[in-house]
Amino acid sequence: MLRALFVAEKNDVAKGISGLLANGHFNRREGRSKFNKIYELQTQVLGRNAVVSITSVSGHMMELAFHADMANWQTVRIASLFDAPVQQKVADGMKDIARTLTEEAKKNDVLVIWTDCDREGENIGAEIVKVCKESNPRLDVFRAKFSEITASAVHRAVRNLVRLDNNIVDAVDCRSELDLRIGAAFTRLQTLHLRSKFRDIFESQNQKVISYGSCQFPTLGFVVDRYKMIENFKPENFWRLLVEHVRNGIKVDFLWDRNRLFDRDVVNVLYDNCQEKLEAIVEKVVKKPKSRWRPYAMDTVALEKLGSSKLKMSAKEVMSVAEKLYSKGWISYPRTETNKFPKGMELAPLVEMQAESNEWGNFAKEVVERGVNPRNGNKSDEAHPPIHPLKFADRQTLNGNEWRVYELVVRHFLACVSRDASGEETVVNLRINSERFHANGLCVKDLGYMHVYVYEKWGDKQIPTYVENEILKEFNLRIVDGTTQPPDLLTEADLIALMDKFGIGTDATHAEHIEKIKERDYIGVKGDGKLLPSFIGLALVDGYDDMGFAMSKPDLRANLERGLKDICDRNRNKRDVLTEQIGKYRTIFDETESKVFFLSKSLEKYLDKRSSGNLPDVGNGGHGGGPPRGPDGGGGRGAPRGGGADRGRGRGGRKTTASRRGRKNDMAASGANMSNYNGEDEAETRRPRERKNTRTLAEDAEEVMCACNPPLQAVQKTVQKEGPNKGKRFWTCSLPFNSSEKCSFFQWV
DNA sequence: GCAAGGTC
Numbered sequence: 001m002l003r004a005l006f007v008a009e010k011n012d013v014a015k016g017i018s019g020l021l022a023n024g025h026f027n028r029r030e031g032r033s034k035f036n037k038i039y040e041l042q043t044q045v046l047g048r049n050a051v052v053s054i055t056s057v058s059g060h061m062m063e064l065a066f067h068a069d070m071a072n073w074q075t076v077r078i079a080s081l082f083d084a085p086v087q088q089k090v091a092d093g094m095k096d097i098a099r100t101l102t103e104e105a106k107k108n109d110v111l112v113i114w115t116d117c118d119r120e121g122e123n124i125g126a127e128i129v130k131v132c133k134e135s136n137p138r139l140d141v142f143r144a145k146f147s148e149i150t151a152s153a154v155h156r157a158v159r160n161l162v163r164l165d166n167n168i169v170d171a172v173d174c175r176s177e178l179d180l181r182i183g184a185a186f187t188r189l190q191t192l193h194l195r196s197k198f199r200d201i202f203e204s205q206n207q208k209v210i211s212y213g214s215c216q217f218p219t220l221g222f223v224v225d226r227y228k229m230i231e232n233f234k235p236e237n238f239w240r241l242l243v244e245h246v247r248n249g250i251k252v253d254f255l256w257d258r259n260r261l262f263d264r265d266v267v268n269v270l271y272d273n274c275q276e277k278l279e280a281i282v283e284k285v286v287k288k289p290k291s292r293w294r295p296y297a298m299d300t301v302a303l304e305k306l307g308s309s310k311l312k313m314s315a316k317e318v319m320s321v322a323e324k325l326y327s328k329g330w331i332s333y334p335r336t337e338t339n340k341f342p343k344g345m346e347l348a349p350l351v352e353m354q355a356e357s358n359e360w361g362n363f364a365k366e367v368v369e370r371g372v373n374p375r376n377g378n379k380s381d382e383a384h385p386p387i388h389p390l391k392f393a394d395r396q397t398l399n400g401n402e403w404r405v406y407e408l409v410v411r412h413f414l415a416c417v418s419r420d421a422s423g424e425e426t427v428v429n430l431r432i433n434s435e436r437f438h439a440n441g442l443c444v445k446d447l448g449y450m451h452v453y454v455y456e457k458w459g460d461k462q463i464p465t466y467v468e469n470e471i472l473k474e475f476n477l478r479i480v481d482g483t484t485q486p487p488d489l490l491t492e493a494d495l496i497a498l499m500d501k502f503g504i505g506t507d508a509t510h511a512e513h514i515e516k517i518k519e520r521d522y523i524g525v526k527g528d529g530k531l532l533p534s535f536i537g538l539a540l541v542d543g544y545d546d547m548g549f550a551m552s553k554p555d556l557r558a559n560l561e562r563g564l565k566d567i568c569d570r571n572r573n574k575r576d577v578l579t580e581q582i583g584k585y586r587t588i589f590d591e592t593e594s595k596v597f598f599l600s601k602s603l604e605k606y607l608d609k610r611s612s613g614n615l616p617d618v619g620n621g622g623h624g625g626g627p628p629r630g631p632d633g634g635g636g637r638g639a640p641r642g643g644g645a646d647r648g649r650g651r652g653g654r655k656t657t658a659s660r661r662g663r664k665n666d667m668a669a670s671g672a673n674m675s676n677y678n679g680e681d682e683a684e685t686r687r688p689r690e691r692k693n694t695r696t697l698a699e700d701a702e703e704v705m706c707a708c709n710p711p712l713q714a715v716q717k718t719v720q721k722e723g724p725n726k727g728k729r730f731w732t733c734s735l736p737f738n739s740s741e742k743c744s745f746f747q748w749v
Numbered sequence: 750g751c752a753a754g755g756t757c
């Protein structure tokens with residue numbers, strides 16, 4: 001009989017595949033590690049009957065390190081960390097696992113790697129091979145490829161064994177070597193330089209290490225960039241037309257289809273146009289179904305974001321509680337990138353299990369009656385299903401944060417498999433002369449998933465009945481003013497979304513990187529959960545920026561990722577990418593070393609600012625300080641600061657196209673690095689992009705004109721109305737435009 | 750005393 005050793009990435013998977021391959025009949029015995037058992041069974045391997053031992057590691061078993069002679073920070077030339085030899089060795093806590101492998105390998109002819117089918121999994125597989133081959137060089141090594149732990153997937157995998165992909169292994173080796181060399185070199189340089197210049201500060205802060213990491217810095221960079229965006233925000237005034245109408249005792253605000261304009265004169269002219277004909281025609285009344293979609297099945301990023309925004313826990317806390325719930329069997333594996341349930345998965349029993357709850361039991365019963373209907377996303381890590389409850393619990397069984405996280409997982413799961421919320425929206429379109437307005441009403445018909453998903457709200461918005469073509473005479477038309485507001489500071493949920501989007505870290509490490517830069521005092525958390533950079537964080541980012549190195553931007557990591565992908569795709573080899581990347585960082589390092597005073601100068605600048613009270617104090621417990629404000633003193637945030645009463649017709653100074661354009665260019669230059677990841681890209685930001693505020697009308701027009709078919713024509717008109725502008729000529733559009741083509745084209749001749 | 754990646 002063939003003797004085969006199967007090794008999985010974690011005990012959970014070893015146990016899972018054992019059960020599936022043995023139909024539940026397997027022996028279990030202890031290994032050297034308490035957490036990693038050995039399961040034994042008989043099955044077919046490589047077309048032969050085989051006795052199989054199935055065991056596991058716990059993630060990476062080995063770590064990369066410099067030799068001991070590099071340990072002295074004072075005597076070792078830092079730059080030599082770029083070419084000093086490194087060695088891979090079994091990590092301290094993993095010795096017993098390695099020993100199990102050594103012992104088991106001797107007894108077997110074949111080794112099959114069952115680690116997760118992702119990049120790190122392939123590399124962990126190579127570590128397992130190294131340890132096993134050391135004790136049994138004759139081992140024939142195979143790789144099982146599986147997309148989920150189900151009977152069909154596991155049986156298919158065992159019938160179709162392949163070999164390890166050494167390119168993927170190389171890519172991960174390349175990544176870890178670069179992370180170590182770069183991290184160690186820049187950490188020593190920063191730490192030694194800043195500590196020598198500011199001994200008092202770092203001693204008083206008990207701040208021993210000022211670390212650099214390829215994930216730490218971009219994470220810090222996001223926080224700093226948002227902070228600076230707020231600090232440098234130049235509020236701009238805008239104006240809009242508003243029509244108020246009262247019917248059946250309900251006041252309806254008809255909003256302007258143009259939304260808002262940044263030129264008071266234009267608004268005045270358009271206001272005048274409306275005043276010429278003080279009647280409003282109801283052009284269209286449309287009722288249409290509107291729904292709110294239930295959430296996607298929950299992956300790790302969703303859990304972290306929800307835990308942070310709805311439960312007000314840090315991502316790190318959420319994950320550690322979720323891991324506890326997982327290890328006690330309450331919920332499924334919490335580190336998953338999968339947001340869709342596998343096709344064959346039996347969800348109904350999981351829903352039924354919740355029927356005994358006195359909080360959501362009735363909802364669960366209803367779901368079972370109507371049919372389980374999960375809303376699936378399109379991401380899959382091909383190893384773990386979305387996060388879902390495994391056992392029923394109530395407030396007696398769990399408490400504190402464990403209960404809160406469990407409740408979130410259950411409510412999210414039930415919401416996901418139930419039904420969308422549905423309602424009916426009414427849109428009333430109004431026209432006064434050439435200007436168009438609209439008002440919306442909403443009638444919620446069925447709250448659907450929101451019955452159980454208490455984290456979201458959706459409510460009726462009453463609107464009285466309007467009839468198409470009716471004419472309104474009694475209404476109030478006015479000009480409302482407002483000021484653009486800076487965006488908010490990042491929340492932890494925002495930060496995780498950015499990291500996810502730009503590929504900084506993995507779903508399993510986002511929370512750790514954030515925690516690390518908190519621990520290093522690069523950022524702090526305000527009372528309301530918003531993240532603020534500390535003076536050290538600001539100084540580090542600025543210091544490198546001043547030298548001209550984008551160390552805190554996500555691009556560097558993205559560039560490395562491209563190299564790694566090339567290795568996986570066999571377009572380049574490991575040596576090639578390693579040489580290139582080391583060379584690149586070595587150049588930056590040499591220059592940083594010669595200009596390292598930029599760092600201390602930058603820190604000095606922020607120390608001055610802090611002592612003059614111009615900088616919020618964060619870190620080291622002191623999370624004081626309000627949010628930064630724009631120079632003109634941004635008042636309340638959120639909704640635009642709106643003027644209540646009708647405004648006088650005071651003429652704002654006219655801004656020429658040239659001056660607007662100049663300002664825009666300044667903005668583009670200083671904010672170039674932000675353009676990719678701020679503003680409207682994030683669903684929760686309601687504010688306009690910076691660009692919008694500074695666009696010239698001509699630019700708006702250009703865009704609109706090109707987009708319209710037939711293209712709009714610019715025509716000249718003359719201001720007819722009494723006033724300072726009477727007789728002045730302006731350019732406007734020749735054709736009416738509908739609401740989807742928001743033309744703001746207006747320009748003085 | 751340095752990183753990031755696994756996982757318990």
